[in-house]
Amino acid sequence: MSRWSHRHIIDLSNFSLEDYRSVLELANKFKALPQTGARKLPTLQGRLVTTLFFEPSTRTRSSFELAARNLSADVQSFAPTSSSLNKGETPLDTALTYVAMGADILVVRHSSPNVPALLAKSLEKAGAQTKILNGGDGLHSHPSQGLLDLYTLAYHFNSKEPTTNELIGKRIVIVGDILHSRVARSNLWALTACGADVVLCGPPSLLPEAFTKFVDNPPPGQTLDPIGQRGKIFIIRSLKEALHGADAIMTLRLQKERMNQNLLSDLYRYHVDYGVTHESIKWCEKKVPVMHPGPVNRGVEMSGALLEDQSICLVQEQVTNGIPIRMALLYLMASSEINEH
Ligand code: CP
Numbered sequence: 001m002s003r004w005s006h007r008h009i010i011d012l013s014n015f016s017l018e019d020y021r022s023v024l025e026l027a028n029k030f031k032a033l034p035q036t037g038a039r040k041l042p043t044l045q046g047r048l049v050t051t052l053f054f055e056p057s058t059r060t061r062s063s064f065e066l067a068a069r070n071l072s073a074d075v076q077s078f079a080p081t082s083s084s085l086n087k088g089e090t091p092l093d094t095a096l097t098y099v100a101m102g103a104d105i106l107v108v109r110h111s112s113p114n115v116p117a118l119l120a121k122s123l124e125k126a127g128a129q130t131k132i133l134n135g136g137d138g139l140h141s142h143p144s145q146g147l148l149d150l151y152t153l154a155y156h157f158n159s160k161e162p163t164t165n166e167l168i169g170k171r172i173v174i175v176g177d178i179l180h181s182r183v184a185r186s187n188l189w190a191l192t193a194c195g196a197d198v199v200l201c202g203p204p205s206l207l208p209e210a211f212t213k214f215v216d217n218p219p220p221g222q223t224l225d226p227i228g229q230r231g232k233i234f235i236i237r238s239l240k241e242a243l244h245g246a247d248a249i250m251t252l253r254l255q256k257e258r259m260n261q262n263l264l265s266d267l268y269r270y271h272v273d274y275g276v277t278h279e280s281i282k283w284c285e286k287k288v289p290v291m292h293p294g295p296v297n298r299g300v301e302m303s304g305a306l307l308e309d310q311s312i313c314l315v316q317e318q319v320t321n322g323i324p325i326r327m328a329l330l331y332l333m334a335s336s337e338i339n340e341h
Contacts (some may be wrong), residue, residue, distance in 0.1 A: 004336035008132040009329060011141035012189035013219050016226040020150065020164050020194060023328045027151050028162055029330075030070070030324035044073035044334050050103040052078045053135060054091060054110045059143065059294055060135050064107045067326035068102040073334075076103065095119050099128045105333055106132050113138035114180075129331050139180050139255075145293050146186025148325040150194065152318050153248055156289050167231075168195035173242050175274055176252035176301050178207045183293045184252055188214050192230035199234045201242035202274060204206055206254075207235060239274055243283040250291045251276045251301045267300050277303040281312070289314045 004022065006014070033041070049068035051061050061077070068075045076098065086092060094105060108116040116134040123130050136142040153172070154162035172191055178184045178200055191198050192215050200211055212233050218225045236242040243249065254270070276290055290306060291314045298304040307313055 004332045005080050006333070006336070008116075008134075009143050009333065010117045010120065010132070010134050011219070012143050012146050012186050012193070013215075014222055014226060015189070015193065017164060017193060019226075020147075020190065022332065023147055023325065023326035024151050024154060024163060026153075026331060027147075027324040030327040031321065033070075033324075040070055040072055042072045043331055044068065044071040046106040047073045047169065047334055048077065049073045049078060049105045049107065049330060050076040050098045050274045051103075051107045051135070052091075052095060052109070053099060054080050054085070054108075054115075055136070057135070059110065059322060060142075061107075063319070063322040064135065064144070064326050064330075066132075067323050068105075068330055070323065071330060071334075073104075073330070076101070076168070091115060092119060092122050095123065095132070096126065096128075099123060099126075099130045099159055100223055103130050105330060106130055107135045108132055108137070109135035110137050113140035125195060133329060133333065135229070136182055139182050142182040142186050142293075144322070144329060145183050146190040146327055148318060148322045149183070149187055149188045149250065149291060149293070151325055152287075152291065152314055152321045155317075155321065156248070156314065165196040168249040170196040171199060171245055172196050172248050172250065173199045173201060173246045174250045174252065175201045175239065175242070175276060176206065177254045178202055178211055178252065180206070180255035181252045184250075185214070187250065188233065192233065193227045195229075195231050197231045197234065199236055199238055199242050199246070201236055203237070203270075207237075209235060211235060221331055239276075239280055243280065244285070246284045246288050248289050248291065249276060249281065249284070250293075251296075252293070253295060254297055254300055271300050275299075275301060275303060277306055278309070278312075280307070291315065293318065 051064055053061050065075045116132050116137050120132040134141055134143055154166040157166040174184055200207055212235055215230050290312050296302055
């Protein structure tokens, strides 16, 4: 396993192939733990992991808390609705409060992009040793979701040895509201890094042409892309054409809470054009898995029947795999020697 060099985990644009490999290798060990009779590891005993979620979550927060407990960490959970945010306290002062209580890792979710990055900078400036793990920020990034999706795909293609190699040359189709999706952005960094080609499919209002160049340059503030050669990104507007030759399909939730204008007036029409169903997956030339990060708008981006068909739909497996992936991230962050931020 390579030496882990990330102090904070904010997004996946600065992950090397070795980083992806380390996460998948560890996650695979943690996934196999129950078979050895072990439910918990003592690795993070005495460490405090705090989930600082300013935006709602079912999967990510619970999964991080379970992952932390599986590594014997103490877990502290912040409830925004009953917190002093309502008295005007800022996210930074809230974070500093938990730092003062001894948090070693803050898992942060916020509806505004870059809040986790800004908190990381501010905590460093304040001399705090606490590390920040992004649990989803606006439409920017959701790194643990991108990694659990990557692992779920690698495991689907080769459950005996689920490595990044399983993605080389694969054609992964992402359908839906790409524009508002931090999951899509994290998946674009992860999948192309591992050598997959990504086909994006959706209406122009939810999928601007510029997305074909999404991974061409590192984001502002990052000088280098650690990946030498990435897979390609294509846009195909017709779902039928996009699914031709697919190896896997990812559907995305329509993020109505992030749409600041009425980009979609007709949900029925959207389902007819972009909804993934047992009928539409026949356009793939073989049986392929269908994924969704959740929560799902049943009957909009995916039919209820397909969601419940576990011979095709990997949604439950994604949730299950979130635990070992988040254990791997907490483990790597807590045990790393820091070379870079
Ligand atoms: N996929 C995801 O982030 O789900 P939650 O919003 O429930 O955490």
